[in-house]
Each structure stands twice: as C-alpha cells, then as structure tokens.
Amino acid sequence: MFLSDFHTHPVFGDGNNTCREMIEAAAARGLAAYGISEHSHMDYCGDGWVMIPAGEREYKKEMRALQSEFSDRIELFVGVEQDITSGSPTDEYDYVIGSAHVITVGGKMLHSAVDSSKERASAVINECFGGDALSYAEKYFETAAAVAKVTKCDIVGHFDLVNKYNEADHLFSTADPRYQKAATDAMDELLKTCRVFEVNTGAMFRLGRTERYPQNWLLRYLKERGADVILSSDAHQADAICYKFAETEELLRQIGFKRRLTLTQNGFKTIDL
Numbered sequence: 001m002f003l004s005d006f007h008t009h010p011v012f013g014d015g016n017n018t019c020r021e022m023i024e025a026a027a028a029r030g031l032a033a034y035g036i037s038e039h040s041h042m043d044y045c046g047d048g049w050v051m052i053p054a055g056e057r058e059y060k061k062e063m064r065a066l067q068s069e070f071s072d073r074i075e076l077f078v079g080v081e082q083d084i085t086s087g088s089p090t091d092e093y094d095y096v097i098g099s100a101h102v103i104t105v106g107g108k109m110l111h112s113a114v115d116s117s118k119e120r121a122s123a124v125i126n127e128c129f130g131g132d133a134l135s136y137a138e139k140y141f142e143t144a145a146a147v148a149k150v151t152k153c154d155i156v157g158h159f160d161l162v163n164k165y166n167e168a169d170h171l172f173s174t175a176d177p178r179y180q181k182a183a184t185d186a187m188d189e190l191l192k193t194c195r196v197f198e199v200n201t202g203a204m205f206r207l208g209r210t211e212r213y214p215q216n217w218l219l220r221y222l223k224e225r226g227a228d229v230i231l232s233s234d235a236h237q238a239d240a241i242c243y244k245f246a247e248t249e250e251l252l253r254q255i256g257f258k259r260r261l262t263l264t265q266n267g268f269k270t271i272d273l
C-alpha cells in the first residue's frame, strides 16, 4: 500500500520524539512521503502543548535542514497544525492542517483543550453548560465550522475532536439529532472553503478508540458530498506513524471512496483505492 503521513508531532510541542527520530522512523517504514505538522503557537496555552514563537523559528530551520539531508531517502514536508485561535503566520510552511482545540464560552476562551482529558471534558460540561453535554458539542462544532476560513488550511484536522472522550457515547449521544445537525452544519460550512478532510487514527492509538475522526457516519456524509480524504495518524511518537492505515483504507473502500489523497511538491495527488 502507498504510505504517507502528514499529521505528526515532534518534541517542539507535545510529541515524544525529535524531528530526526520521527523522520528516521518514517524512512525505515518505507513511507514515500512524510510531513511533520507541529502545533502553531497560541497566546493562551495552559497545557504548554504548542510551539513558543522562538520554537516555531527553530522548528522551521531544523526541518528545512533535515529536508535537504534526507532528500535521497524520503520526500519530506514541513507543515503546521494551525489552531483557529493562533495568530502565527503560515506562509513558510509547505501545508497547513486547520484545527479547533479550544472553545469560547460567554466571550471567554476556556483554558483547556477539548482533547486534554476526560475529567476536564466532564468538568467543562458541568461548570459551563449546566451538565448539557450536547450544548458543549454544539459549541465545539460552531467553532470548528470556521476553521477553514480562518486558517486557510489545506486539510481539515480531526473534525469531531469533541468526541474524543465519548467512547460508547458515554458523554453524549452522537446519534442525537442535535449532535448530528451541529456536526453536519459544521461540515457543510467547512466544505465551502476546504474539500479535503483528514481521516485521523490518533485516538485509536492513544486511547484505543474504535472509530476515527470523523466517525464512520460522517465519513459517509463526506463521501456523499464528493469530498476528498487523506490518512493521518496524528502521531505523537515514532511508532504511531501510519497507525491502522491499512484498516482505514479498507474502511474507505467499504464506504465507497474511490480515491484518497497524498501530498506532493506540486500539491495533492490522488491514490486509487
């Protein structure tokens, strides 16, 4: 199978391996193309999981040097996962993954990401949404709907991240019409600006989740609207690169996708499924 992966994190943010270690691992796995997409700087960052401004400069410099050094072994791309609240410029990156990690309640940005912990998600639902978990999910999708316009991303990242700690619908029902309307309204809005969504296996590796971002019903929704997809691991360590990509490719075939995308120096290229 053609292997490439463009959503991965090194130690500049919250990853566990250096850029070099991640690239060595990708080359050893036989990836045809590989990208690192560290978290853009955010003025707020309670958890310290994003790059600081000096780190962004260092990251770009180091990655460009590695790009030359590894040019005969693997095609490397220097990317960024740009949060919707980040003010950092993206023009020096080869590609941009646009994501929403935090929500604003009553005009105040919550100082924790929706993917920080299960306990935190429950606390926010109780403290800020009076225990109404669906309102919390609706607020997330309201934010996520603007990701493509604000970040001008090439790829929409982990579309339904709010579902991370919701295995078996433990926090809220993803079958509830309110949830489904919020999600599909956000997807429709994003599709007006960006037609490429990642299929992200990060929570399968980290939490043993059974579904990807987006959930299977949302992948079907994307397929029906003629959107394109690209496989992403959201790896925060070298051994998570391309995690469950073969299974994911099979799932995409079952859903009816005829192709997926990969990146080249001249933009996206299609891979037949």
Ligand SMILES: [Zn+2]
Pocket: 081, 099, 101, 157, 158
């Ligand atoms: Zn993210």
Ligand SMILES: [Zn+2]
Pocket: 007, 008, 009, 081, 234
């Ligand atoms: Zn990520």
